Amino acid sequence: MKKKMGFILLAGAMACSISACSSGVNGSTVSTDTPGAVNDQQASTEANAARSAFASSMFVGDSFVEKIAKWLDKSQTIANAGATAQFAIEDVDQIAARQPAHVFIMLGSNDLLMPVDDPIANSMNHYAKLIDGIRKAVPNVNIHVLSVTPVTDQVLKEEPRYKQIPDYNRSLKQMAAHEKVDYIDLSSIFQTGADLHTEDGVHFKDEFYPLFLQKAEAHLNTPES
Numbered sequence: 001m002k003k004k005m006g007f008i009l010l011a012g013a014m015a016c017s018i019s020a021c022s023s024g025v026n027g028s029t030v031s032t033d034t035p036g037a038v039n040d041q042q043a044s045t046e047a048n049a050a051r052s053a054f055a056s057s058m059f060v061g062d063s064f065v066e067k068i069a070k071w072l073d074k075s076q077t078i079a080n081a082g083a084t085a086q087f088a089i090e091d092v093d094q095i096a097a098r099q100p101a102h103v104f105i106m107l108g109s110n111d112l113l114m115p116v117d118d119p120i121a122n123s124m125n126h127y128a129k130l131i132d133g134i135r136k137a138v139p140n141v142n143i144h145v146l147s148v149t150p151v152t153d154q155v156l157k158e159e160p161r162y163k164q165i166p167d168y169n170r171s172l173k174q175m176a177a178h179e180k181v182d183y184i185d186l187s188s189i190f191q192t193g194a195d196l197h198t199e200d201g202v203h204f205k206d207e208f209y210p211l212f213l214q215k216a217e218a219h220l221n222t223p224e225s
Contacts, residue, residue: 047071050210053217054102058095060088061106064149067209076100084111085126089133096137103134103141104184104216108148108168109202112161119161120168124175131179143181144219145172150190152201184219186212 050071058076059065065079075098078091085107095103111123131143147169151162169185176183189211190196196208 050213050217051076053220054213056101057104057220058098058100058102059104059106060091060095061146062110063203064106064109067204067206068213070206071209071213082110083107084114085123085130086111089126089130092130092133092137095134099138101140101142102144102220103138104144104146105130106146108172109162112148112164112168113159120164120171123168124171127172127175128179131181143179144184144216145176145181146184146216147172147186149186149204152197155201182219184215186215189215 054072059068060078062083063081065077069077078094088107112119116122134141134143148165156162173183196204198205
């Protein structure tokens, strides 16, 4: 039986138990916790569940991955602002030191801004080398590559190179199939219409990360293609 439980669902199921309750008028139940206390308790519950679910996993990437340390142990993340697939190759030794069962890679946003003739082809070439390096250093590892997330319309006006995100993701999916690794499409997270971007229109608010980790957790038992 699958031991890992979706921590978002777990947090929802425990919503009552994490709130201190008392009997109100006519036997009604009222919470004695302030909203802030309940939110803090729920966040703690989600973080504990995430650490358990991803205990044998590592997340590798750029500034998008930095915030994940709020839900996971920092040792489970390798995040460098401005990182590209090429630069991430230098992190293989750190990954090898932990010998994780799963490695989730979230790169590409900075690759599109690289001053080269074909940023996508350049990125795919280095991405494949990164995957090969991880496999050689960590035998039997399960590798998952995550799609590049969208930016706001305002950012697209200011930085038109981000218009290549859909093309990048198509190439990433093809590269993943060729390298026989798992591809995770994050686009469904943004179909709810929720405002998840921070003011810069590129990065994300805290609300994004439980959804992101829930999506990743669903692939823990997904074999590589």
